[in-house]
Amino acid sequence: MPLVDIRDVRKSYGAVEVLKGVSLDIAQGDVAAIIGRSGSGKSTLLRCINGLETYQSGSICVDGVEVAGEKTNLRELRRNVGMVFQQFNLFPHLTAAQNVTLAPKVVNKTGETQAMDLAKEMLAKVGLSDKAGNYPSQLSGGQQQRVAIARALAMRPKVLLCDEITSALDPELVNEVLRVVERLAKEGITLILVTHEMRFARDVGTKLVFMHAGKAHEEGPPKALFDAPRTPELRQFIGAPA
């Protein structure tokens, strides 16, 4: 059974249908890179997976639990689905360590000493052990995004959603974040990444998904797809010769 099972999901904002029947399987340990033009519904799809958005029809199951199910405990679901945003969204009134431990303390009732260990462990994972006491305003964009990753990981999610997490960064800071993501991928964490970093998608992804016009237009192994796109839309998107 796939860890994330998306079946024919349709989603409209008012009269505008944004997702027009998306189907997608993501297995445990997959690193799924979602690419596609701006406005093709990539963010909307991610946000449906953790219940930030609702959808009108179809189904999304995470670890066997239907996101929009009537009896679904969204809190339980979101424990299993972490999310990292383009704009970091760190809490400015909390230090890096406090950002990491807030949800474990509030949601999981993790005790103070355990929380401190957790902060250490997670900040080490993203290479920021020395920044535990810094406030977000004292960190570079790349460091802030790494704290945001540590914060999401602190809930020990089964799958981590990343929505263009390097798009708001200065070019010289992109790599430090990508390296962290690559390390997570090697550790076997299931990742779904919306990204414009084609090289990264090709090298680190285990699966490439091309979103186009509200659908998963083409999917497959990244290298194969980049080398030989089957549809003209993907061919055009990656700028491959026809």
Next chain:
Amino acid sequence: MTYKLQFGELLPYMGVLFEGLLFTVVLTLISTVAGVGLGIGGAAARTFGPPWAGRVFVIYVELIRNTPFIVQLFFIYFGLPALGLKLSESQAAFLAMTINLGAYSTEIIRAGVEAVPKGHIEAGVSLAMTKWEVFAHIILKQALQKIWPALSSQIIIVMLGSSVVSQISAEDLTYAANFVQSRNFRAFEAYFAVALAYLGLAIVMRAMLRGIGRLMFPGH
């Protein structure tokens, strides 16, 4: 025209004046805590609560912001007994002050809440926090930080406005001044001394509020 200032004539009444000062300080402290608490609740209701709760607070805020404080006070002290609710002067003063500050701080804090980026709410929600947990742990402190200067000013305004409670014979600083000058006929001295006391209170409170702000909001 000469008038000989005789502040010495206030000396026998220092005890009365001090008690009035103490009442004003305590009245301000308690109604500040209660009023800001009410404001936090109101802001939460208006931004995160069910629509009916939001509407209740809209009506409350508009009612209070568009009527004079002294009328609110008189309504509570003289009007409510008609409904069977008889309060002492002090109780009425505390209640009126709290309700008044509660309305203004609802508006002020709500503005702060709305200035918190929506992304922080989504980040909190996607970390499996409920919206109330998000409000309490993520939004509230940021909101208070953003509006702390405005809220501080409002608290001072309410402290100064508390002088009105002397009109229902709550024994505050202004009541004490009225009392003193009715006894020794030294109106200038009495009100001058009390004006200085209010000024001193306002300066001290401003400094304290600034200090509290620095303690509560590090790292910005």
